[in-house]
Structures are given as structure tokens and as C-alpha cells.
Amino acid sequence: MTEFRVPSGGRIDRATTYRFTFGGTSYTGHPGDTLASALLAHGVHATGTSIALGRPRGIGAAWAEDPGGLVQIEEPFPEPMLLATTVELVDGLSARGIPGQGRLADVPDSARYDAKHAHADLLVVGAGPAGLVAALTAARAGARVVLVDEQSEPGGALLGSADRVDRGPALDWVAAATAELATFPDVLHLQRTTAFGHYDDGFVLALERRTDHFGSAAPRHRSRQRVWRIRAGHVLVAAGAHERPVVFCDNDRPGIMLAASARTFLHRYGVLAGRDAVVFTTDDGAYAAAVDLADAGVRVHAVVDAREVAPLHWRAECERRGIPVRAGQVVAGTEGTDRVSAALVAGPDGGEPERIACDLLLVSGGWNPAVHLFSQARGRLHHDDGLGAFVPGETLPGTSVAGSAAGVFDLDGCLRDGARGALGALAELGIDARGATPPPVADSDPERTPPRVLWRVPGDERTQFVDIQRDATVADIARAVGAGMRGVEHVKRYTTIGTAHDQGKTSGVIAAGITAELLGVPVGQLGTTTFRPPYTPVAFAALAGRNRGALFDPERVTAVHDWHVARGAVFEDVGQWKRPRYYPLPGEDMDAAVLRECAAVRGGVGILDGSTLGKIDVQGPDAPVLLDRLYTNMMSTLKVGMVRYGVLCGATGWCSTTAPCCAPPRTGTSLHHHRRRREGARLDGGVAADRVARPAGAPHVGHRAVGHVPGGRAAVPGRDRRGLPRRRRLEGASASWRGGTRTCPASRCGSPASASRASSPTRSTSTPGTRRPCGTGSSRRASRTASPRTAPRPCTCCARRRPTRSSGRTPTAP
Amino acid sequence: MQLIECPWCGPREEVEFHYGGQAHVAYPADPQALPDEQWAQYLFFRDNPKGAFAERWSHAAGCRRWFNAVRDTATYRFHATYRPDQPRPEIS
Numbered sequence A: 001m002t003e004f005r006v007p008s009g010g011r012i013d014r015a016t017t018y019r020f021t022f023g024g025t026s027y028t029g030h031p032g033d034t035l036a037s038a039l040l041a042h043g044v045h046a047t048g049t050s051i052a053l054g055r056p057r058g059i060g061a062a063w064a065e066d067p068g069g070l071v072q073i074e075e076p077f078p079e080p081m082l083l084a085t086t087v088e089l090v091d092g093l094s095a096r097g098i099p100g101q102g103r104l105a106d107v108p109d110s111a112r113y114d115a116k117h118a119h120a121d122l123l124v125v126g127a128g129p130a131g132l133v134a135a136l137t138a139a140r141a142g143a144r145v146v147l148v149d150e151q152s153e154p155g156g157a158l159l160g161s162a163d164r165v166d167r168g169p170a171l172d173w174v175a176a177a178t179a180e181l182a183t184f185p186d187v188l189h190l191q192r193t194t195a196f197g198h199y200d201d202g203f204v205l206a207l208e209r210r211t212d213h214f215g216s217a218a219p220r221h222r223s224r225q226r227v228w229r230i231r232a233g234h235v236l237v238a239a240g241a242h243e244r245p246v247v248f249c250d251n252d253r254p255g256i257m258l259a260a261s262a263r264t265f266l267h268r269y270g271v272l273a274g275r276d277a278v279v280f281t282t283d284d285g286a287y288a289a290a291v292d293l294a295d296a297g298v299r300v301h302a303v304v305d306a307r308e309v310a311p312l313h314w315r316a317e318c319e320r321r322g323i324p325v326r327a328g329q330v331v332a333g334t335e336g337t338d339r340v341s342a343a344l345v346a347g348p349d350g351g352e353p354e355r356i357a358c359d360l361l362l363v364s365g366g367w368n369p370a371v372h373l374f375s376q377a378r379g380r381l382h383h384d385d386g387l388g389a390f391v392p393g394e395t396l397p398g399t400s401v402a403g404s405a406a407g408v409f410d411l412d413g414c415l416r417d418g419a420r421g422a423l424g425a426l427a428e429l430g431i432d433a434r435g436a437t438p439p440p441v442a443d444s445d446p447e448r449t450p451p452r453v454l455w456r457v458p459g460d461e462r463t464q465f466v467d468i469q470r471d472a473t474v475a476d477i478a479r480a481v482g483a484g485m486r487g488v489e490h491v492k493r494y495t496t497i498g499t500a501h502d503q504g505k506t507s508g509v510i511a512a513g514i515t516a517e518l519l520g521v522p523v524g525q526l527g528t529t530t531f532r533p534p535y536t537p538v539a540f541a542a543l544a545g546r547n548r549g550a551l552f553d554p555e556r557v558t559a560v561h562d563w564h565v566a567r568g569a570v571f572e573d574v575g576q577w578k579r580p581r582y583y584p585l586p587g588e589d590m591d592a593a594v595l596r597e598c599a600a601v602r603g604g605v606g607i608l609d610g611s612t613l614g615k616i617d618v619q620g621p622d623a624p625v626l627l628d629r630l631y632t633n634m635m636s637t638l639k640v641g642m643v644r645y646g647v648l649c650g651a652t653g654w655c656s657t658t659a660p661c662c663a664p665p666r667t668g669t670s671l672h673h674h675r676r677r678r679e680g681a682r683l684d685g686g687v688a689a690d691r692v693a694r695p696a697g698a699p700h701v702g703h704r705a706v707g708h709v710p711g712g713r714a715a716v717p718g719r720d721r722r723g724l725p726r727r728r729r730l731e732g733a734s735a736s737w738r739g740g741t742r743t744c745p746a747s748r749c750g751s752p753a754s755a756s757r758a759s760s761p762t763r764s765t766s767t768p769g770t771r772r773p774c775g776t777g778s779s780r781r782a783s784r785t786a787s788p789r790t791a792p793r794p795c796t797c798c799a800r801r802r803p804t805r806s807s808g809r810t811p812t813a814p
Numbered sequence B: 001m002q003l004i005e006c007p008w009c010g011p012r013e014e015v016e017f018h019y020g021g022q023a024h025v026a027y028p029a030d031p032q033a034l035p036d037e038q039w040a041q042y043l044f045f046r047d048n049p050k051g052a053f054a055e056r057w058s059h060a061a062g063c064r065r066w067f068n069a070v071r072d073t074a075t076y077r078f079h080a081t082y083r084p085d086q087p088r089p090e091i092s
Ligand SMILES: [Zn+2]
Pocket: B006, B007, B008, B009, B010, B059, B062, B063, B064, B065
């Protein structure tokens, strides 16, 4: 029995009934419900307890600004700390309330997450009245448009109202606008997609929730969430506004709710948030909630208006419905245990408060424009004293704000402001928008009585909650100010206000206002804390996307990887490469295998898969000159077909790396892989610096397979028909091995003793740690393969390479 | 993430680029003739202004060419990018 569901209306499918459990109790709901609206339909307000004080907390708003209604989802997809107001109801949902914090599921996340790029002329954030008009205007002008909106369907605030546009129901206009947008091939319209971060040059990250609303019927091939990486020429923020509460004593009880949210629960979900309501406001907007709820059958016992004079139009509307309006009074406190049971209404001069019994207390302290994405782009805010709100205080290139996010709080104004914002953006983008049709019109609102800025009602500071999620009170702010804090950023960190799950959507500006009051300065002078991404929480799994497990960092294998595997190679990770380390025979450990391989190379010939090493191919008439400038030793004298080892230095004299250089058939040099990127850039720099008379190019050729052939019998006498040194034919190696370069057996890296001998056996000698001119030696490797023979002697930087590569890798010398 | 205008490729994401320090630092014509102090000046001493600064950048994950840029070190804004053979543009 859903006793709080009205008989008709709302955007829910009453023909279908979903069953779900909350805290072990079974309930029912409908497609179109959120978990919050379905609970409220059963009269359930309280969802859990607070983190520090254990006070009962409940649903306080209808969307992401709710600081109270945190739940843990158990089924169908376990996830901690979601807002009941943003969880779409699915059949079989199982959830429970939490004591201020949730816990991660103890089963692995089996879902898939991905990312996608989008490029647009104009990104519109928010598909409310302003955003829809803006997107339509731009689309009609031929612009590429991306429109994102975080709700399950477009309409924004219109979903929770009975407004009319162009003399018809506003939602009919929304449907028509959405249908028209769908006809443009260059318009990307995404619902359930939250733009959560706005970065440089029109870069916006948005999170699309793609499967949760299907429940257990979610298609398995579909990624659960997707991060959209949107780059737009212009970003138009039409994200609406958040209603803000007023702080009074015991303002955290379940049953205390933002006024417009109760209106949304009524119009969108067909749910009455209570039976006996009191409305406390400082602004005109809450009257609409009072009137609509009264028309739907709620007994509204009072509208308490903190202003001296209540607005004429609304006073008359209330009188017609028998709703008492108490101008110049405030709600000073509440009573109740698990749910509010009475509001304590006081006059302007204090005195004994009057007790009005209720099960629903609606609060409105005015509106905070959702300027988060503007502020994230370093847009400055300024406090509009007339509106009682922080609004965008400057114009930014490539970014603009429209609708109630810009402080326009009436529907007709939002429609016009959306068109204005789009035309401004199109002009900046150089897109012709002459001939744009004028925006639709809405019935103009009754004349607005200026709001009163009221942050808090005097009372016991210890029970006046500013950040309901953090259990932070006015007393905490007073303590911070008393301790010498003078800036909102300091107060935030001292009190933790605004650092919870909701990132201060309702508490941040109030904390600034109360701090300003305590300091005796205008709130506009004090300012707000900086808005930082993400706008709403984003799971790490979504940010990681596909880059998990084996895809976190790609594994690279050489052209002859299978050959290594077939011979039982033990691999080591070298950067992204899988490099064979040694090839143990049955019963061999590493040392035994390495010794055997060393001996095989020493007496015969070996082959090293050098494909994992970076290669840089230097081409052009002046390539030898360029190489001479990079190496400390002469490379331009290198004969075609020969290889020479060398040291590369910068102007400072520091050795940056060592690398062999080979000449045939093009000039090329092989560098250690982890150095390749930097050295490549230096080579490019050498080209660009014009220190070489004629150009030389230096493309990376990191994917070329290379085999180094060391060993006592690596070379055979004579030359081939091309005049190149003859090479030993290597039986048993695959064709991929052919064309490899012979390693220079001993280096010429500056060590006087290391004269080059073209066919000498590979050195596997060094004295670790004693000689390290290149700073790149690995004493571990060198010592592992050290041999008692010592001459001729390469320096450790070269010995480091050769013993491991050559001796460690050749099980089958011919 | 910023867009950086490569003189050859056009605007690309900043992760494609590599920083190369101050631009227009000429290699000494005759390094051997320099006293140590002046050689050290060339090697190690660079300007560190707050505001417009001419820098070398490499489009490392793109065309891999080097170019110069005038960038505001306080705001990160790129005022201009230009080829290495072009003079530094006047930035007001
Ligand atoms: Zn480029």
C-alpha cells in the first residue's frame, strides 16, 4: 500500500510494479521512480544515521544536492554511498541505509567501463529550459552540438513543475524540442550524463550511466559507465540552480526537505512527501510548493515567511486555500524523534516559539546558481545582493552561463537567456545565426518580491547543522573563527564543511554566509570556496576505463617471441617489453643456465634478440656530422657495414647513454630502449637547431626486429658480393633474425684499453662499480656473468650490455 | 588539458608535447674560447620570468618537430607558437 502516492500524474509507469527491499523490508514502486521517491511513497523519510553523532537522517532533496539520503546498494550491482534521490528504481533492487559511510563491495567489479571522445562547436550542459533552447538554437544554425544532462530524461526543473510553455504543458514543448534535436546528425544528446569537470580550452569530462537503470536486465556487452572526453569550441553552462536551506536548531531531522524538492516529488513522481506541512521561506519560490501540495491534498498549516511583507500574489493564493501566511516570522527549531513532528515558529523579536505540529517541514532560503563548471574554469563569482546569490562575475572566452545558473530564476527569462547564450556562443565561434527563430515564451511569473538573505536563525549553535553529512554545526564555524580563521578556505578545512559526498552543494554558500556574519563582513567580500571537480562523485573504475589488468600498460613482445617461449625462456619486464632473460634446461637454475649459455657463445656464436632496444634511424647527407656531434667518439669514419660503440653526451658533459652505431645500409644507431625517447628528441633538436648544414632526419624505428650476433665465431673471413663483411649463416633461427647487425665486440667508449677488434670474443668481464663512466651500468647483471678473464677490457657501461645480451641468450650456437 | 598549437599540426592536446626549456639560447660560436664562467652561463643559467616566456617545445607524440612558443608562466596561456626559424613575435 503506497499511501503517499497521489492517484494520478507524474512521470511514472503505474501499470508496472517493481518490488524492492530497503533495510530488509519489501516495498513497491514503478518505472520512473527513484529509490527516494519510492520510499517516500511509503512514507519512509529516514534512511540512515549521521557519521559522527548518530542522529537520524533522511531524504532532504530530490536530486544530487541532497545531503542526507545516502544508501548502500546491495543488488543488483553493489555500490556504496549513493544518494537514494539519484538511484533509478529497478525491479529487485536491494538497498539499505548507512551510518554516514558505506563500505566497498567484497566481490570484484565485473562491469566494463570505457571512454569516448566527442568534439563539438558548442557543448551545452543541462537540458532544462535554457539548455534546450540553447542547443536548439545552435543546432538550427548548423553547429555541431553536444547536449548532456544528468537526469533520466530532459526537462530539468520543468519535470518537477506544472509550468506552461507556448500555451501548452511545458513537457510537451520539451518532447518536441528533444525530437527536433534528434533530427540533426551533428547533435549528440546524452541523458544520464553528468558533466563533472571543466578544464582548459573547452575540455569537459562527463560520466554517462549506461546500464544501471536496466537493473538485472542490463545488456552484458554494454559498458556500465562511460567517461566522455568532450572538447568544445564553447561551453555553455545551463546547469540550473540548487535551492538552499536556512539553518535553525535541529534542522537535520528526517521530514525536513527543500521546498522545490517536495514539488518535484509531487509533479514528477506523484508522491506526497507528507500529510501535514509547514513551509519556511525567505523567497517567493516556496509558495508554489505550498500551493501545489495543498491542491494535491496536503494540509499546509503555515507558510512562515521571514520577510516583513509577504508577496501579494502568493498571499492571495494561500488565502484561497486556507493556508495561513505568517510574515516576519521564522522557524527557530523542530521537535521529533525519527521524524520531524513539529515546527517551532518564533516572531521577529524572539520570545516563546509557537509549536505547529507537522510531518513535513519545507525550507527555502533562496537559490544558489550551479556555477560549478564556470568556477572550475577559473571564472570569478560575485555576490548579487539583490538575488542573494553568487553569480558569474566575469565573461570568459569560450565559456558562458545561461538560465538559473546565471541567476535568472523565472522560466520565461530562462528560455530567453538560453537563446541569448547560444547566440553569443555562435557569434564567438563565427557561425552565422541570423534568422534564428525567437525562443518560446512562458507565462510570466507574478512580480517577484525581493528575497531576504537569511543564513541562520538565532539559537543553540550546537544543534544548528550547516553540513548535515559532516555533522558540522554553526558552533564549529564559531570555533574556527574564534581560532583565528579569516578565510572560507581555512574555515572549510577546519570544520570539514563542504568536504563530504555532496561537496557542499547546500552547505558551502551557507558556511560562507555564517562566517561572514561572524566576522562582520559582507559575504560578497568573503567569497566562496573554490569549486573543484568532480561535480558529483565518480567511481575510480569509471576513470580507469579499459586500462585495467593486462591493458593497464601494454605488453610488447618481439617478432620472435614465440621462438623464445618454445625454448622455455624466462622473461623479464623491460619497460613494456617482455625480454628473454635465460633459457633453463630441465634441472637448471638461473646461474647454471647463464654459465652454459656464456660458454656456448664464447666458444661458438650467439644471437641476441635486440628488438627490445630502441633504434633510431638517422638519415640524410649530414647524418654523419650530426652523429659526430652527439657521440663523443667519431662516427663519420664508420665504414659501411661496420658497427661501433659509443657514448652520447650533452653539452654539459654528462653521459646521457651509450649506444652502438652501425652504418649499413643506412646510417643508424641503436639505443637502449628507455633512453630512446629522450635521445630521439635530442636528435630532432640537433636537426632543428640548424647546427647541421644539411638536414638529417631521425625517425624512431622501434618496431624493427634486430639480432645482435656475438661470439668467438661470429664472423667468417672475407666479404660478400656486396663488399660487406661476410656473416655466419645461423641455422635454426627464424627468418626474422636475418638482417640483424653484428654487435661491436669491444667498445670504443673512451676507455683506452678497449680497442676495437672486429671479431674478438665477446667480453663478459668487468669489475663492477670500479669503472662507471656512463652511469648506466648494472653491477648486478655484470657480476652475474663475470668471468675471470679480463682483457681486452671494455668499461662497465659496455660490459653491462654485452654479457647479459650475448652470453645470456643463445642456447643454440651453430 | 590545454590545447597547444603546433605550427605544423594545429591544435593538439598538451600530453602530446614535451617541454624543452628556454628558447633562443644560441650555441656559442666558439665554445673553446669561452672562459668557464661564460660556458657555465650558457649551460646552466636561464631566465625565470613571471609572465611571457619564450620556450622550446617538441611535438613529441605528433610530428616530433621542435618549435618555439611564448607562454605566460603565471597563467599557462600560450600567446603564440612559431617555427624555430622565425623571430620571437612581439607580445603586448
Ligand atoms: Zn606537430
